[in-house]
Amino acid sequence: MTLHEEVGDWLDSNWDPARPRQEWLAAVVDAGWAVPTWPAEWFGRGLSGADAVVVAEEFRRRGAPGSRQDVHNLWANTLLTYGTQPLKERLVRRLLIDDVTMCLLYSEPGAGSDLAAIQTRADCDGDEFVITGQKVWTSQAHRAEYGMLIARTDWDVPKHRGISFFFLPMRQPGIDVRGIKQITGETHFNEVFIDSARAPADHLLGDLNAGWRVLQTALAYERSVMGDVARGPRTIVKESLDGAANGEPQSQGVSGAEVDLAAVARAAGRSGEPAIRQAIAEVHSLRAVNRWNNLRAKAQLSQGSSSPILSLGKLAMSRILHRGAYVHSMILGAESMLVGTDHPDADAANFLALNAYFTSIGGGTDQIQRNIIGERVLGLPREPEVDRDVPFRDVKKATTTRG
Numbered sequence: 001m002t003l004h005e006e007v008g009d010w011l012d013s014n015w016d017p018a019r020p021r022q023e024w025l026a027a028v029v030d031a032g033w034a035v036p037t038w039p040a041e042w043f044g045r046g047l048s049g050a051d052a053v054v055v056a057e058e059f060r061r062r063g064a065p066g067s068r069q070d071v072h073n074l075w076a077n078t079l080l081t082y083g084t085q086p087l088k089e090r091l092v093r094r095l096l097i098d099d100v101t102m103c104l105l106y107s108e109p110g111a112g113s114d115l116a117a118i119q120t121r122a123d124c125d126g127d128e129f130v131i132t133g134q135k136v137w138t139s140q141a142h143r144a145e146y147g148m149l150i151a152r153t154d155w156d157v158p159k160h161r162g163i164s165f166f167f168l169p170m171r172q173p174g175i176d177v178r179g180i181k182q183i184t185g186e187t188h189f190n191e192v193f194i195d196s197a198r199a200p201a202d203h204l205l206g207d208l209n210a211g212w213r214v215l216q217t218a219l220a221y222e223r224s225v226m227g228d229v230a231r232g233p234r235t236i237v238k239e240s241l242d243g244a245a246n247g248e249p250q251s252q253g254v255s256g257a258e259v260d261l262a263a264v265a266r267a268a269g270r271s272g273e274p275a276i277r278q279a280i281a282e283v284h285s286l287r288a289v290n291r292w293n294n295l296r297a298k299a300q301l302s303q304g305s306s307s308p309i310l311s312l313g314k315l316a317m318s319r320i321l322h323r324g325a326y327v328h329s330m331i332l333g334a335e336s337m338l339v340g341t342d343h344p345d346a347d348a349a350n351f352l353a354l355n356a357y358f359t360s361i362g363g364g365t366d367q368i369q370r371n372i373i374g375e376r377v378l379g380l381p382r383e384p385e386v387d388r389d390v391p392f393r394d395v396k397k398a399t400t401t402r403g
């Protein structure tokens, strides 16, 4: 029996779109299809990348979710790579069946693009770490059970070398989560004030003070997911995909993200206008090229090589979303300023124009993504960093030092 047949037979016997989501995910995990390239000890089958693509194809063909989390599940991949044995035993399966809501506690008021400038501190106290500081723009913090947190554990070494990476339990005294109202009128992200909160020592990922390395792995997963997906109009997709990183590949839920601009133009009676046709063709081309690039990147990854193309995806998606919203508004003209259910097309154009900033800022800005591509893909000289080798305690800071 070929792998295609094996997966197909399993899906034919088990897949039912009416099955409750978590129950279905549990079945996929237990069958080894959720993370096919992982070892059997961690719910995988030890398959090659190429075979895992076969698994994903069968799932996609039936519209069944839950497969290829070894590529898409930011939380589980980071935990599996760097977590302690007890933490993995407690959380890997729960993460794979989407039973744990997570958030990313990276950005601070004085550290966004330059995450190495964080000033949240973690001090070892017996078999725990005591954490104090402030995070901001934290998507889903109001719902999260754990946060992936970066905090400073050594103030006397240069900024990249004194950071550690934790799974912080969010539901405890000392964590105060306050919602931030967004330009779209929604509240999906938060300020998080942390005052002597505690993380058990086995919630440290990677070595003490080696959190920068863990962070790079986690950011790479996040950016690769963001290059694949985008959020649709609020009228099509009600719930947010903040961070686009919630484990499950979100593409099924966001198929509405690609607004059919030709249909909008026809409905508005403008599909014969050359300038409109040209603008629609441009967005169509950008979408197609990004789709092909993502497929090429995945093919390269599945053959075991790294893929520089992957780093283009997030930047490309940002451009597609801004340009798509612009053309949408161009077609509707002044009507695109209307909000509300009376004119769903206008509401969508309006919302998508505002929400395009989600991808061009969240998970690293377009400018930072260009720096990364310049330095790591094109091999251009590194951006000058005057404080790179200075002990963090002596670095000039945007806000008060707590060191």
Ligand SMILES: Cc1cc2nc3c(=O)[nH]c(=O)nc-3n(C[C@H](O)[C@H](O)[C@H](O)COP(=O)(O)OP(=O)(O)OC[C@H]3O[C@@H](n4cnc5c(N)ncnc54)[C@H](O)[C@@H]3O)c2cc1C
Pocket: 103, 104, 105, 106, 107, 108, 109, 111, 112, 113, 114, 136, 137, 138, 139, 140, 189, 242, 243, 357, 358, 359, 361, 362, 363, 364, 365, 366, 367, 368, 371, 383
């Ligand atoms: C929708 C959304 C969700 C988010 N979710 C989370 C989350 O869950 N967790 C979390 O920790 N954070 C989250 N963020 C925060 C996000 O990661 C930061 O906003 C982002 O990294 C930029 O940091 P900043 O806002 O401090 O801007 P800054 O770093 O202050 O940047 C300001 C401007 O300067 C530019 N700039 C800065 N440095 C350079 C440079 N070296 N070269 C060229 N240009 C530069 C930037 O591109 C930007 O235009 C989210 C943001 C958004 C929009």
